[in-house]
Amino acid sequence: MNELPGDLLYTNDHEWLRREGDGSVTVGITEHAAAALGDLVYVELPEVGQDVETGGEMAVVESVKAASDVYAPIAGSIAAVNDDLADEPEKINADPYGDGWIVRMTLSDGLDESELMTPDAYQQMLDELDD
Amino acid sequence: MGAKTPHYDKHVEAGARIVDFGGWDMPLHYGSQKEEHFAVRQNAGVFDVSHMTIVDLTGERARDFLQYLVANDVAKLKDYGKALYTCMLNADGGVVDDLIVYYMSDTDYRMVVNAATREKDLAWIREHAGAFDIEVVERSELAMLAVQGPNARELAAPCIDAEYREAALALKPFYGMDAGEWFVARTGYTGEDGWEIVMPAADAHSAWDRLLAAGVSPAGLGARDTLRLEAAMNLYGSDMDETVSPLEAGLAWTIAWEPAERDFIGRSAIEALRNSPDRQRFVGLLLEDKGVLRNHQKVVVDGVGEGEITSGGFSPTIGRSIALARVPAGDYDRAQVEVRGKLLDVRIVKTPFVRNGQIRIDV
Structure with a gap:
């Protein structure tokens, strides 16, 4: 596993979140999650404009092995989706923090970082999972 | 921690993700x-x-015993090493397990049954073997590798003892032979050519190393499942179990009805269903939309009724999702599958989906 990007925030459900300059956030799943799922073959994306609650089901990623829900790390509205994933879901395996991004969201409220994990905290959680 | 096969250390060495499979730690x-x-x-x-x-x-009386124990007829086996795919049925006509039986002689047969059903199978076999005075010996000390693919036999041949190599390469499909302490059979579970090789555990590491050095790729249970699904080969516990008739699991071809006087376990129970108009179909499905079909999803046939996917997944070869499903009787070739509350269109196709590297359905 590669080192976690230091500029992202993370969730218990193995999603990551990047703060963009305009107040929106980009969301994807972590390398750990992608590796655990195996080769991804299908991604069901939400509609642009759709509102999501914190922890609500937002997308579905399916690998050769299983289907897994992607939960909204924070309440907001879907501003954009990564349409490339429709034809190339494997981008999530190849580049989970870059080309494999899933949605961009505008937030209902501000971003309360205390609700999310720092890279160190998420790394610690992964280390504990390995034990 | 589960049981470990003689190859276990090799899986770890090759970077395997290990999972529990029926009590075994498998890649x-x-x-x-x-x-x-x-x-x-x-x-x-x-x-x-x-x-x-x-x-x-x-x-x-080994032959008499197997003619009673399994639904296919081992009397079809007359040549040394010939294999037969068949099911053991219970008295209700449900499937106890599916298996391969190899004919070595009229008094000597080898069976290969599933791992997850080991204990119940051995109990079932022993329960019925007594009346026929059969010696039942489990060969748990042996290791087994399946080498599969268009180049599998050629790449694996150098591993076979030179004395037996030529004969092994000359094996016809669905035949096996003793090769010294090894047993080599031209069988598999992928829809490709290849061998299944039984060997003493002491040879497990060296055989594995030689195959990898020859250019054979290690492949895990995940690939085994997508390959067998594309080949439309049944998986016990998913496509059939003790509550399902082989006639409703696509296994009618494995039942020998003739000779009519042969009384195998479950025969009278499945006779009733044989020509029944209500007999459920067991079909292949191709998903027309994007998405992935999964086990247990509901199949809806408009105006006919409902069925269920027994094995579903993504076909890497076809690039679409495929499934095996048990669906109501009737003449139709389209249906829908309920995926997360939505009905997606599927087409009923003739299986196998893929065989010998070629897509066999209209996509």
Whole structure:
């Protein structure tokens, strides 16, 4: 596993979140999650404009092995989706923090970082999972 | 911690993700399930199948016993090493297990049954063997590898003792032979050519190393499942079990009705369903939309009724989702599958989906 990007925030459900300059956030799943799922073959994306609650089901990623829900790390509205994933879901395996991004969201409220994990905290959680 | 096969250390060495499978610690994949799938379709892959249960049956009445125990007729087996795919049925006509039986002689047969059903199978076999005075010997000390793919036999041949190599390469499909302490059979569970090789556990590491050095890719249970699904080969516990008739699991071809006087376990129970108009169909499905069909999803046939997917997944070869499903009787070739509350269109197709590297359905 590669080192976690230091500029992202993370969730218990193995999603990551990047703060963009305009107040929106980009969301994807972590390398750990992608590796655990195996080769991804299908991604069901939400509609642009759709509102999501914190922890609500937002997308579905399916690998050769299983289907897994992607939960909204924070309440907001879907501003954009990564349409490339429709034809190339494997981008999530190849580049989970870059080309494999899933949605961009505008937030209902501000971003309360205390609700999310720092890279160190998420790394610690992964280390504990390995034990 | 589960049981470990003689190849276990080799899986770890090859970077396997290990999962529990019926009490065994087995490799799910070694990095990419899809790449392993394509290695088998295009070149050669090796699967550790040592967890499967090998049972040798010996006795003067071994043939009579198997004619009673299994639904196919071992009297079809007349040549040394010939294999037969069949099911053991219970008295209600449900499937106790599916298996391969090899004919060595009229008094000597080898069976290979599933790993997850080991205990119940051995109990079932022993329960019925007594009346026929059959010696039932489980060969748990043996390891087994499946080498599969268009180049599998060629790449694996140098591993076979030189004395037997030529004969092994000359094996016809669905035949096996003793090769010194090894047993080599031209069988498999992928829809590709290849061998299944039984060997003493002491040879497990060296055989594995030689196959990998020859260019054979290690392949895990994940690829094994997508390959067998594309080949439309049934998986016990998913496509059929003790509550399902082989006639409703696509296994009618494995039942020998003739001679009519042969009384095998479950015969009278499945006779009733044989020509029933209500007999459920067991079909292949191709998903027309994007998405992935999964086990237990509901199949809806407009105006006819409902069925269920017994094995569903993504076909790497076809690039679409496929499934095996048990659906109501009737003449129709389209249906819908309920996926997360939405009905997606599927087409009923003739299986196998893929065989010998080629897509066999209209996509």
